[in-house]
Amino acid sequence: MIDHILTLLIFFPALAAMLGFVVTKDSMRAYGIAVAFIEFVLSLWLWYAYDPMISGMQFMESMPLIPAFGINYLLGVDGISLFIIILSTFFTLIGIASLTETRRLKDLIITLLFLEMTMVGVFAALDAIVFYVFWELSLVPMLYIIGAWGGPLRIYASIKFFLYTFTGSLVMLVGMLFMAYFYYQATGQWSFSILEWYRLILPENFQLWLFAAFFLGFAIKVPMFPFHTWLPYAHGQAPTIGSVILAAILLKMGTYAFVRFSLPLFPDASVFFMFPIAIIAIIMIIYTAMVAYAQEDIKQVVAYSSVSHMGVIILGTFALNVEGVSGSVFLMLAHGVVSGALFLLVGVIYDRRHTKMMSEFGGLASVMPRYATIFGIMMMASVGLPLTINFVGEFLCLLGFYKQSHMLTLTAGVAIIVGAIYMLSAYKKMFFGAVTNEKNKNLKDLNRTEYLGLIPLVIVAIWLGVYPKPVLEPINNSVESVIQLMHDKAQSPEAKARIPDLSGKNEIIPMQEAH
Amino acid sequence: MFEAIAFYLFAALTIVMFTITVMTSQALYAITAMAAGMIFISAFFFILGADFLGAIQIIVYTGAVMALYAFGMMFFDTTRDVVEKRTNPQIVFVLGILAAVMVVAIFVAPIVSNNIQALYPIQEGVGNSQAVGMVLFTKYLVPFELAAVMLLVAMIGGIILAGKKMDKSLTLMAEEEITTMDDSFEPQAGGH
């Protein structure tokens, strides 16, 4: 069974979702939690069985789909994808467990389980076409979640979300086809396997074009400035569960794909585009932090803060050294946990007051002290306080990029200032001051269901902040092999210089022999 | 010399006839002019040594097609003119001529650059009909048979379409109409 655990992880939720149609409405919630829990346990088993010392792919499965074009059902995990898969199953569990939605609960849970399938599929796929299929499929459940359970502008928001990301992905698909074609030209065989692609050294000008094609698809998903405007709408209109999954997992697809595709496939192009992308990332960080500061709606603050943090992740990714890339992968997890928790927290107050405007609140700390405490912890994690999960990632990202550029890192570091500004001012508006609004006087503090969702997140946020090693170590090993691969493949002297050579450092098992 | 005179004469006649066909508002004039034009065209075929084609042209077009049109027209009220609102006739002319020039340019291109080769050269000492027959029943046998089947299909199609009970079109009817039609028409259909 362990040999096919990835297939199991992908299709178990889908199968369970199909069966979900025959489950009665009343027991649907319990059913959903049970399925998500089993899935989560399976993913933990994956972690348990995973050998952190091996940097390459593990639990690989392969089955030909269209042999003539080298399209295979190819799965595998390494340290980079392992934890994002666990994060996906974890958040699906948390999301379903803390679900407060009452409208068409059954449909919602079925949609969520399908979404879980696509998420795990994206992170486990090692074949570009399989990856692409899951990547696109993930849009559909999200479209339903926003479009069916969202706010008043839900149709606009969901269509914008769908078309925007879809457009980007199409360009990416063209890039993938070209990549496969180049592979065919070079070797005389068709292949869509990423691992096979890794072995291909492309001329630099090809790399630049392909990088750009992939970049568009990923950048919209991340979303990078100036492609970010779908996100506030999507978050603003999505129900709590939609925002949580969107922020925690779906955005990570973009940054994950950067690490999985762009870096190892196009090392020279990565170096070439390093500074332009870093500048975009810095604009993202500072600009969206400012926009977040100006928001009146607490959910929008969190939404824009997501964009800002994604900027740091991008920066870390394009540091192109082990510290930076490990940091960015770690920050993906960290941001998933923290922003997911923040969206859950916003959902809590929205359930009670049916508004998200900060001006409606004030003084909540005295009415809902426990809520305020957990919100405070998560806010501080988001701000990047040491010993919380975010700090580890942010520190490593900035540290890594500092190797490449002093000035840009200094500018990007403003993140820790502007991040504090919008978060603290939002917190002040919501929780501090006297209770002025009559409607807030008798709000109930957190209930059992909400604790169920939030407490694990708090624990994870602090645990991985204090002791990130169990996660950081496998990530580090896999990232090292990616960096080494990039160094070996790099052609231009600048790229050789920018990407560190680790071969002399320690024994690593290369992911694939280059050349 | 004779060839040139014949060419210009028939060219002028054909053009005039077809122009009448296109421009006149009287259906009767149009059909008559066209029939004449078709016969004049067959003259070109004779000039070009395609005797068989010329004969076919006269038989098929003037004999069959035109007769078909003539019969067809009997169904319609030819005296009543179709009101022809013309919008921007200039565009029509410009477009028509432009397209024609282009098509010809395409045709001419390979000849001008002289890189076309004769696949089935005309054999000396063999009559045109014989030559045509030889090519038609060797190289073009399959297309020829297909053309035959096509004609058969067309014939059957024409008969069925023009036949009775075809004044109802299922595609153009709403669903309820179809269901009600089944009830009312089936006994009658059985009676035939």
Next chain:
Amino acid sequence: MELYLYIALFAPLVGSLYASLFGGSPKSQHVGIVASGLLFTSFVSSALLLSYVMGGHTVHVELMTWMETGDLYIPFGFVVDQVSVVMMMVVTIVSTVVHIYSIGYMDHDKGFNRFFSWLSAFVFSMMVLVMSDNFAGLFIGWEGVGLCSWGLIGFWYQKESATWAANEAFIMNRIADLGMLIGIFLIYWNTGSLQYDVVFSEIGNLPLVVTTWIGIFLFIGAMGKSAQFPLHTWLADAMEGPTPVSALIHAATMVTAGVYLVVRANPIYDLIPNVGIFIASLGAFVALFAASMALVNRDMKRIIAYSTLSQLGYMFVAAGLGAYWVALFHLMAHAFFKALLFLGAGNVMHAMHDELDPFKMGGLRKVMKGTFIMMTLASVALAGIYPFAGFFSKDLILEVGFVEHHYVIYTVLLLTAGLTAFYSFRLVALIFHGEERYKLFGIHPHEAYKFMLVAMSPLLLLAIIAGSFKMTYYQLVTSLLPDTQYHVHGEMTYWIMTIGTQLFVIAAIVFAYKKYSNWNSVPDGSSKLENSFGYKLLSNQYYIPKFYEEVFSKPYLELSRIAWKQFDLKIVDATVDSIANAIYKTGENTRDIQNGNLSTMLRWMVIGLVVLVSLALAFTVGYNAVGA
């Protein structure tokens, strides 16, 4: 000894967690007692460690790995050496006192348990800060104390001013933290490690320019925490927090973290004397600058806060001039008497029902004898009168300035010493002497609980006798810090200087007493002095907060609004939408092609034919042209 180290470190954390368990429930006396007890345990462990360290040993432990990736390796490592043990002693003594004091001070507060939770958490962070054996660990504590400071300044979160001040403090500190972070990055990429011992042994091999930048960035971090100009405004506003907090965090411990950093990083600063001069100059400037603002202020706590700021300036002068042990010594002495001063002020505040204007007090010595004595003695110590603690430490700094030939700095510090004496005794005179002006406001002051006074007494004792530890202390820390003795050349000069300073200070005290001890009215802002330019300038803190407000805060908010409403919605998003709209409109417009009219369709067909054929022609011609 490792056990004691862990006890000293984690006892406050346990206290904090224990208190937070009851965070939401109403006041429980046991929370305060347990937290104080645990801190006392921490103090005892620290004392044991001190005696151990005095024997010439150090304790160095590595608890576990924190971050490890690539070449980066950061453990949770702790070191108890001569420097950190001094800081540990200071922190645990003051915080134990403050904890016990707070049991009384926060007696009637709803957030009693929450208060202890935050306070103990602060002590834990501070312990991490001082005990850590690497820069990353220092940064953990650094941010941790910032967080606790935020929580404690904004402790009374219903008050708008308190939460505002809390956010201001946090954000200002963050600005400095960025500098610190960059300093850490520089250290890592140049030395390959963040461990103190590795860094300090490597630092000599680096190019001077790198070392200079490291020094500058680390000092920017120190400037924020220690509230040096221009990041000083938060400290005065931080007085919104409960008074014990001011005593512990904003006088004795956290604000001195910057000084500790410079002292700790002395191998770096030793290499870059130019930066040192800058630090010293800035310190001297801040000393005078802060003292001048304290002269006219009418808020008791703010006056003490400015005095803290001023004393931090002294410490930076010493540290900048390379006299690290002197800086640390003043840090220690200052912690005792300033905490005492604050706690005394807390008593007064309680007595006066949170009235802070000393002009509305007067004559309180009759009802608050204990507090009166303590505050007077603390002020004497602050002024630097022999044989109190302040004399030994402050005088030493003056000597350092003099010996190092920085006469401008020396003069500034000397002047500041006079000002310090003046405003301290202005405060004492206004509060405790003269007419009982509080009667006008119908307040009936009372002395604080006995045990609070008892709790304060160790600080009083230390404020008096700390100076006598000088030689022991000196021998202790100079095994780690540069051992430089500062002796004024010629005994004559030395005595003239010392006695002259003493006389100058005493004169300032006498002047303050004369002017204020018989004060009999509450100023209403109409007197000539109050309308003079100088007075307004000083009482408005040189208009710097206003300047920040107008130049940074408001434009930032405005710019953010513009970025959102004008740029994000109207340009970025509108561009996206307009692309979508353009496609939609094209669809609407070209819909006429499909109007079902065969004639039109035919026409379009011909157009299409023309276009296609001409394209084919063009390509053929083009291809032939190229081919030819």
Next chain:
Amino acid sequence: MEITLTHYLVLSTILFAIGLIGVMRRKNLLMLFFATEILLNATNIAFAAISYYIGDLSGQMFAFFIIAIAASEVAIGLGLLIVWYKRTGKIDLDQMNSMRG
């Protein structure tokens, strides 16, 4: 005066243009059919001429098949036309707009 291929092609062009104009101009469906016949004949001339001038029978073959197609087209087309006329009583092109998009 030699008659060359160009002459025939020019003639073919003229006839084709006439046919196209007819296609675009006519609203009467029957007339439209006439115009298509003209188009087909125009190409036939071109085919026959090319066949003659390069001495290849393929052109004639094509013309032959075109005639066959034209015949079928007329048969089917007229049949449809009659059906349409029976249903609507009109053979006006502008009235046929059930394909409106």
